[in-house]
Amino acid sequence: MVHKVKGAVVRSKGAPVTLETILVPDPGPGEALVDILTCGVCHTDLHYKQGAINDDFPFLLGHEATGVVSAVGPDVTQVAPGDRVVLNWRAVCGECRACAKGQPQYCFNTHNAAQKMTLEDGTELTAALGIGAFAEKTLVAAGQCTKVDPDADPAAVGLLGCGVMAGIGAAINTGNVKRGDSVAVIGCGGVGVAAVAGAALAGATTVIAVDIDPKKLERAKDLGATHTVDSSAVDPVETIRELTGGFGADVVIDAVGRPETYKQAFYARDLAGTVVLVGVPSPEMTLELPLLDVFGRGGSLKSSWYGDCLPSRDFPMLIDLYRQGKLDLDAFVTERITIDQIEEAFDKMHSGALLRSVVEL
Ligand SMILES: NC(=O)c1ccc[n+]([C@@H]2O[C@H](COP(=O)([O-])OP(=O)(O)OC[C@H]3O[C@@H](n4cnc5c(N)ncnc54)[C@H](O)[C@@H]3O)[C@@H](O)[C@H]2O)c1
Numbered sequence: 001m002v003h004k005v006k007g008a009v010v011r012s013k014g015a016p017v018t019l020e021t022i023l024v025p026d027p028g029p030g031e032a033l034v035d036i037l038t039c040g041v042c043h044t045d046l047h048y049k050q051g052a053i054n055d056d057f058p059f060l061l062g063h064e065a066t067g068v069v070s071a072v073g074p075d076v077t078q079v080a081p082g083d084r085v086v087l088n089w090r091a092v093c094g095e096c097r098a099c100a101k102g103q104p105q106y107c108f109n110t111h112n113a114a115q116k117m118t119l120e121d122g123t124e125l126t127a128a129l130g131i132g133a134f135a136e137k138t139l140v141a142a143g144q145c146t147k148v149d150p151d152a153d154p155a156a157v158g159l160l161g162c163g164v165m166a167g168i169g170a171a172i173n174t175g176n177v178k179r180g181d182s183v184a185v186i187g188c189g190g191v192g193v194a195a196v197a198g199a200a201l202a203g204a205t206t207v208i209a210v211d212i213d214p215k216k217l218e219r220a221k222d223l224g225a226t227h228t229v230d231s232s233a234v235d236p237v238e239t240i241r242e243l244t245g246g247f248g249a250d251v252v253i254d255a256v257g258r259p260e261t262y263k264q265a266f267y268a269r270d271l272a273g274t275v276v277l278v279g280v281p282s283p284e285m286t287l288e289l290p291l292l293d294v295f296g297r298g299g300s301l302k303s304s305w306y307g308d309c310l311p312s313r314d315f316p317m318l319i320d321l322y323r324q325g326k327l328d329l330d331a332f333v334t335e336r337i338t339i340d341q342i343e344e345a346f347d348k349m350h351s352g353a354l355l356r357s358v359v360e361l
């Protein structure tokens with residue numbers, strides 16, 4: 001059977017988001033059909049709309065979602081109809097060279113649904129990050145469903161599906177932040193503030209939030225920043241050094257992903273410290289650094305794909321911390337909107353007013 005549901009689609013580069021009838025097939029082998037409850041609006045959706053990820057239009061947007069499994073393919077055992085799930089974009093294959101080395105968090109062959117969702121005229125849709133959850137129903141690989149406690153607020157825990165996990169993981173997994181570390185986070189949108197929260201959770205004693213928008217810095221304080229730096233007013237590198245005894249932070253996380261913020265991260269870090277790039281650059285960006293500085297400052301320069309998370313390990317752990325009051329996921333849900341307000345939510349991203357708009361379906 002094919003299900004006809006409403007979904008948020010972008011047909012071509014820069015075109016507005018339109019609500020379309022989409023056709024979602026019943027799950028085949030290895031697949032699960034999920035009724036979406038909530039889905040957050042992430043900057044990566046905007047990157048898709050702008051054509052900055054790839055040209056495989058039309059896109060079915062949305063990927064930070066909580067839902068309820070409504071049907072599974074014949075061979076699926078890890079989830080069943082009725083299960084509350086947070087969707088992930090890292091359904092590990094177990095077989096690629098990363099998985100074979102015991103590093104499934106880097107899996108190079110993650111699973112998505114084999115069947116395509118389409119528009120009514122049969123045009124195949126590309127689901128954002130293999131999910132496509134700005135829709136009443138979506139079809140994913142069963143491994144993209146992480147079973148979670150049905151009592152937790154779907155809008156809050158669904159954000160672990162992408163941005164919040166990426167930020168927390170950039171700090172605790174990629175950056176390996178430890179008790180007593182000093183950490184600076186450049187860019188305090190949903191991802192950056194999550195990195196602030198992750199650093200605080202890991203026991204960092206100095207957590208410096210940097211943004212060009214003072215409103216974002218206020219939020220960062222609520223989530224664990226010990227200091228804030230408005231980098232539109234002061235030099236962030238000098239200020240971070242001043243706040244860390246003149247040396248720079250042990251770990252600096254770039255949650256913007258621009259050459260200038262990466263350079264700030266590179267120079268605001270202590271000798272032998274760590275830079276983590278979690279913001280996603282666009283294709284035309286290039287970076288120039290004195291090679292002698294790359295050598296002389298030592299340490300490690302890392303990228304964080306999805307916070308180097310393992311959904312099966314990290315989502316339930318973070319939801320436990322949320323339920324124990326140690327991780328304030330509610331603070332990330334700034335507003336709850338309907339599916340026809342996604343375009344407005346993109347506009348608000350630039351106004352700095354919010355961390356996450358969450359679509360309730
Ligand atoms: N690596 C991953 O797996 C992953 C996952 C999700 C999102 N992302 C990426 O992370 C980035 C942030 O996502 P988001 O949802 O938090 O976006 P957002 O738009 O909510 O936040 C971006 C923040 O950066 C600030 N900013 C912009 N330019 C700045 C500058 N020059 N200096 C300091 N701050 C600046 C903005 O004021 C804003 O607060 C995006 O590039 C997104 O695509 C990466």
Ligand SMILES: [Zn+2]
Binds near residue numbers: 092094108
């Ligand atoms: Zn793999």
Ligand SMILES: [Zn+2]
Binds near residue numbers: 043045064162
């Ligand atoms: Zn995202």
